[in-house]
Amino acid sequence: MRxxxxxxxxxxxxxxxxxxxxxxxxxxxGRIIAVLVLVVMVGTVAxxxxxxxxxxxxxxxxxxxESGKTGPGLxxxxxxxxxxDVVNIEQVRRIEVGFRAKQRVQSEALMLTGDENMxxxxxxxxxxxxDPSKYLFRLKDPEDTLSAAAQVALRGMVGRTTIDDAMTTGxxxxxxxxxxxLQVLMNNYQSGVTITEVKLxxxxxxxxxxxxxxxxxxxxxEKEQKIxxxxxxxxDLIPGARGESQQIARSAEAYREQRVLRANGDSARFLxxxxxxxxxxxxTRDRLHLEAIERVLSAxxxxxxxxxxVSRGTLPVLPLGEPQTGRTP
Amino acid sequence: xxxxxxxxxxxxxxxxxxxxxxxxxxxxxAIVTQFGEFxxxxxxxxxxxxxxxxxxxxxxxxxxLGSDAPPAEYxxxxxxxxxxxxxxxWRIADPLKFFTTVHDQSGARARLDDIVxxxxxxEISSHNFGDIVGNERxxxxxxxxxxxxxxxxxxxxxxxxxxxxxxxxxxxxxxESVFARMRAERDRIGKQxxxxxxxxxAKIRADTDKEKTIMLARAYESxxxxxxxxxxxxxxxxxEAYSKDPEFYTFTRSLEAYxxxxxxxxxxxxxxxxxxxxxxxxxxxx
Numbered sequence: 012m013r014x015x016x017x018x019x020x021x022x023x024x025x026x027x028x029x030x031x032x033x034x035x036x037x038x039x040x041g042r043i044i045a046v047l048v049l050v051v052m053v054g055t056v057a058x059x060x061x062x063x064x065x066x067x068x069x070x071x072x073x074x075x076x077e078s079g080k081t082g083p084g085l086x087x088x089x090x091x092x093x094x095x096d097v098v099n100i101e102q103v104r105r106i107e108v109g110f111r112a113k114q115r116v117q118s119e120a121l122m123l124t125g126d127e128n129m130x131x132x133x134x135x136x137x138x139x140x141x142d143p144s145k146y147l148f149r150l151k152d153p154e155d156t157l158s159a160a161a162q163v164a165l166r167g168m169v170g171r172t173t174i175d176d177a178m179t180t181g182x183x184x185x186x187x188x189x190x191x192x193l194q195v196l197m198n199n200y201q202s203g204v205t206i207t208e209v210k211l212x213x214x215x216x217x218x219x220x221x222x223x224x225x226x227x228x229x230x231x232x233e234k235e236q237k238i239x240x241x242x243x244x245x246x247d248l249i250p251g252a253r254g255e256s257q258q259i260a261r262s263a264e265a266y267r268e269q270r271v272l273r274a275n276g277d278s279a280r281f282l283x284x285x286x287x288x289x290x291x292x293x294x295t296r297d298r299l300h301l302e303a304i305e306r307v308l309s310a311x312x313x314x315x316x317x318x319x320x321v322s323r324g325t326l327p328v329l330p331l332g333e334p335q336t337g338r339t340p
Numbered sequence: 341x342x343x344x345x346x347x348x349x350x351x352x353x354x355x356x357x358x359x360x361x362x363x364x365x366x367x368x369x370a371i372v373t374q375f376g377e378f379x380x381x382x383x384x385x386x387x388x389x390x391x392x393x394x395x396x397x398x399x400x401x402x403x404x405l406g407s408d409a410p411p412a413e414y415x416x417x418x419x420x421x422x423x424x425x426x427x428x429x430w431r432i433a434d435p436l437k438f439f440t441t442v443h444d445q446s447g448a449r450a451r452l453d454d455i456v457x458x459x460x461x462x463e464i465s466s467h468n469f470g471d472i473v474g475n476e477r478x479x480x481x482x483x484x485x486x487x488x489x490x491x492x493x494x495x496x497x498x499x500x501x502x503x504x505x506x507x508x509x510x511x512x513x514x515x516e517s518v519f520a521r522m523r524a525e526r527d528r529i530g531k532q533x534x535x536x537x538x539x540x541x542a543k544i545r546a547d548t549d550k551e552k553t554i555m556l557a558r559a560y561e562s563x564x565x566x567x568x569x570x571x572x573x574x575x576x577x578x579x580e581a582y583s584k585d586p587e588f589y590t591f592t593r594s595l596e597a598y599x600x601x602x603x604x605x606x607x608x609x610x611x612x613x614x615x616x617x618x619x620x621x622x623x624x625x626x
Contacts, residue, residue, distance in 0.1 A: 127469070129519070227529050230537075234536055253555065255556060277577075277578065284592065285584060299592065310604050311602050316610045318611070
């Protein structure tokens with residue numbers, strides 16, 4: 012805080028020839044005072060100007076008490092009696108939990124889950140100063156407080172979640188709940204900040220057990236692989252079977268049609284023949300018979316023709332069962 | 341002479357003013373004492389006056405303050421050890437009491453930490469480990485804050501906003517056993533995934549085989565029906581046609597059959613007495 016009465020006190024020093032100095036001063040006293048007053052006034056006017064940039068807000072105190080806020084532009088306060096703090100209320104600020112500048116902070120990152128496992132979590136908190144008065148005057152060290160509260164909130168929420176949820180599906184939930192819980196805490200602390208975003212960067216198993224966690228991931232992939240192989244078997248077999256059954260069906264349909272068509276053909280032939288046969292039964296019958304016999308007998312190579320008189324005696328003793336192929340010329 | 345006297349008077353007046361006016365900032369509160377005797381407390385900011393030279397102003401924080409006690413080991417109800425790191429938020433509610441009992445912030449922190457630690461010990465020892473980590477944490481911390489708050493307000497003029505566990509961890513030695521348990525659990529889950537994969541795959545294969553068998557059987561079923569239908573229809577057609585002259589049918593069909601049955605490898609023994617050779621011996625008309 013600036014001293015409101017530091018403007019004078021200059022001429023009261025003592026030197027080796029004080030007497031001469033005092034005499035000199037006495038001669039010009041009025042003029043000196045006038046110059047001093049002028050300097051103070053000019054200084055007062057000159058140092059009272061300040062500027063508030065876009066997105067900023069100035070908080071003015073008069074005699075230490077907050078007396079108003081100023082928006083962007085060139086502004087003025089009376090020096091010595093008024094002070095101003097300019098706070099950026101648009102800027103999104105951030106703090107890191109569990110790491111600092113890409114370096115992991117193990118003690119901060121390691122935490123217990125609800126099922127008494129341990130996870131490593133890293134988080135970014137983004138916030139804005141939305142109430143500059145509170146931010147400036149109600150809470151000491153807002154950044155440190157926010158950092159501690161962020162840890163409290165994150166650990167509180169992870170503590171209510173199982174490790175599997177925290178690492179997979181429950182992430183979003185942990186994130187959202189951490190955000191709202193952190194906001195509640197910071198409101199309780201009169202911090203004047205609004206948490207705009209909480210981002211979980213990493214939620215992973217600690218180094219000591221990471222290999223086991225990776226093995227589970229591999230196991231899950233193996234499971235998928237086995238299922239996919241089986242699906243491949245299915246994809247291979249079922250269309251084949253479908254084709255085969257189509258083939259069976261088609262050939263049965265063909266058989267049915269064939270049978271019907273052949274029957275129609277056969278019967279049509281028979282009926283036409285019958286019609287002509289009826290016109291000359293005796294002749295046709297003989298003709299058909301003789302033609303058929305002729306075809307049969309001309310096709311058969313081994314024929315034995317025996318006279319009817321002889322045959323009556325010899326026929327029973329003919330060696331009919333003897334193999335005859337090839338021996339008789 | 342007059343100028344010199346007036347200079348001295350002006351200087352004295354300034355000094356008096358300097359000693360009697362003071363500013364209390366937004367961040368501050370103060371008490372005023374007169375030769376060590378308490379006169380008044382100032383809890384709102386602004387320009388204030390006091391008797392010059394005889395009264396003294398003692399300033400202190402009006403803002404919320406924090407104190408982070410060092411992590412300590414506690415024993416839970418289920419006899420597990422826990423390392424907890426409490427953070428306390430507080431502010432000076434009664435400047436006089438604060439000033440007379442703990443004097444300043446570092447004095448206050450030391451006393452507060454003592455109270456918080458003993459309250460934590462008490463609360464933690466009446467809860468199970470899992471509850472403290474999980475769902476019971478909030479009510480537990482509120483109980484600690486409430487009891488600490490009562491004591492701190494009565495004894496030191498300090499208002500407790502809240503007490504939170506920043507960290508609740510296991511002691512180093514216990515962590516190793518937790519890791520071992522986690523590994524065992526992961527192994528179990530991994531095995532489960534693998535056997536589930538086999539189960540699922542076997543199921544899919546079996547389903548596939550079943551589907552194939554049924555599909556072919558269905559095809560066979562309808563195929564046989566069709567074939568039967570074909571047989572039946574053709575039988576009907578044949579019967580209708582042939583029944584017009586069964587004798588002639590038998591005749592023609594027999595002739596056809598002879599042609600088929602008697603091929604070139606057959607051996608035929610014929611008698612001249614048969615109808616075919618009727619004219620072989622005697623050309624005469626019978």
